Amino acid sequence: LDFRNVTQLNLKFNKIVNFDFISLSSQILHLNLENNRIQSITPLQNCLGCQELFLSNNPIESLQPLQKLLQLRILTLSNCGIKNCELLQLPSLQQLNLSKNSLSEFISSSFPSLTELNLSGNGIKKFFMDSKTIQSLNLSQNKVQTIYLNTPVLENLDISLNCVKKLDFLLQVPNLISFNVKDNLIDEKQLFWLQFAKLKSLKLHKVNWEAITQFVHIDGRVNGAQYQNVPKLERWVLEENWFHTKEKVQEMEKKMFRLWK
Numbered sequence: 127l128d129f130r131n132v133t134q135l136n137l138k139f140n141k142i143v144n145f146d147f148i149s150l151s152s153q154i155l156h157l158n159l160e161n162n163r164i165q166s167i168t169p170l171q172n173c174l175g176c177q178e179l180f181l182s183n184n185p186i187e188s189l190q191p192l193q194k195l196l197q198l199r200i201l202t203l204s205n206c207g208i209k210n211c212e213l214l215q216l217p218s219l220q221q222l223n224l225s226k227n228s229l230s231e232f233i234s235s236s237f238p239s240l241t242e243l244n245l246s247g248n249g250i251k252k253f254f255m256d257s258k259t260i261q262s263l264n265l266s267q268n269k270v271q272t273i274y275l276n277t278p279v280l281e282n283l284d285i286s287l288n289c290v291k292k293l294d295f296l297l298q299v300p301n302l303i304s305f306n307v308k309d310n311l312i313d314e315k316q317l318f319w320l321q322f323a324k325l326k327s328l329k330l331h332k333v334n335w336e337a338i339t340q341f342v343h344i345d346g347r348v349n350g351a352q353y354q355n356v357p358k359l360e361r362w363v364l365e366e367n368w369f370h371t372k373e374k375v376q377e378m379e380k381k382m383f384r385l386w387k
Contacts, residue, residue, distance in 0.1 A: 129154070138162065138180070145169055152176075159184065160202070167191050181206065182223065189214050203227070204244075211236075224248070225264070234260075246284070266306070275299055285310065286329070293319040303327065 128149045129135055134156040137145075142162040150157075152174040164184040170176070171191040179195065182204035189211055192198070200221045208227040215236040222240060224232070226247040234240070234255040241259055246266040253265060254274045262282040265273075270288040273295045280299050286308035293316045296302065302323035307330060320328070 170195065192216070292316055296320065296322050299323060305329070 130149050130151040131153060133153055135150075135154060136158040137148075138158050138160040140162055142159065142164055144164065144166060145159070146169060148169065150169060150173050152172065154173045154176050156178040157170075157173065157176055158180040160180045161183045164181070165187045167181065167186055167188075168191050170179070171194045173179075173195060175197055176195050177197050178200040179192075179198060180200075180202045182202045184206055186203070186206045186208065189203075189208065190213065192201070192214060193216075196216065196218060198216050198219050201216070201219055202223040204223050205226040208224065208229060210229065210231075211224065212233060217237075218239055219237050220239055221242040222237060223244040225244045229245065229248040229250060231250060232245055232253065232255075234243075234257055237243075238257075239259055240257060242262040243260060244264040245253075245268065246264045248268050250265070250268040250270055252272045253268075253270055255263070256276040257280075258278060260277050260280055263277070263280060264284045265288065266284045266286040268288055270285060270290055273285065273290060275295045276298045278298075279301055281301055282304045283299065283302055284306040286306045288310050290307070290310040291312065293307070293312065296319040300322065302325060304327040305320075305323065305325055307328075
C-alpha cells in the first residue's frame, strides 16, 4: 500500500503484526497504530517529519527507530512492555505517555521540551526531574519513595498510590495548582509543606484525622500568615478518611470556615 502522499493515517485496532507492506514517508505528520500486535517499528525511521505518533498497546521490542524522529511533539507508548528508554532522546517532544510499562527510572534530560508526562503504572522507586517546561506530571501507581523536583511551572501533579513519606519537594514547585497525594505514607507533619503551593485542587484520601486538623488548625504554635496560599483551594477531596462522628465533621467545618473566611 502506498501512503507516500498521506499526512494523517489511522490504523488502530487492525491486528497488524508488521507494517512493512505500508510505504510511509517523511510526509506523514500524524500516525496512529495503537492497539495492534506490532513488535518491530523499524519502518517508522522513514517518517522523519512525523509530529504525532500513537503506539500504545503494542508489544514493541525496541524504541531505537524513534530516535530519528526529531520533529515528534506527541508520543504515546502506554502498555508496550517497555523496560527502559535510556537511549531515546527527542528534543522537540512535548507530550509523552509511558504509562503501564516496566520502567524503573526515567531520565528527564532526554526530553528537554516536555510539558506533559505520564509515567503511571510503572515500577519507579526514585524520581528526579529538573525541567523548566513540565506542566503536568503523573507518577501514580508506582513504588515511589523519593521525589526531587525542580519544576517551576509545574501545575498538575499526581503521586497517588505510592510510598511517599515526605512532601518537602513542594518547595521547588511554587506554581502547583492540582495535587493528588492519595494512598501514600504521609504523616501530619508533612502537610506543612502544602502551604508553599498555590493549590486549587487537593486530594488527601486515607489521611488520619490528626493530620487533617494539624493542617487546618491555626494555634499559637503556627503563624497564620504562613497559610496565606491555603484559601486558594476550590476543590478538596477527603474521601476514605477517618471522620468517625458527626461532631468531628462539624469541628472540621468550623475550622475550615475560620481559616478561609
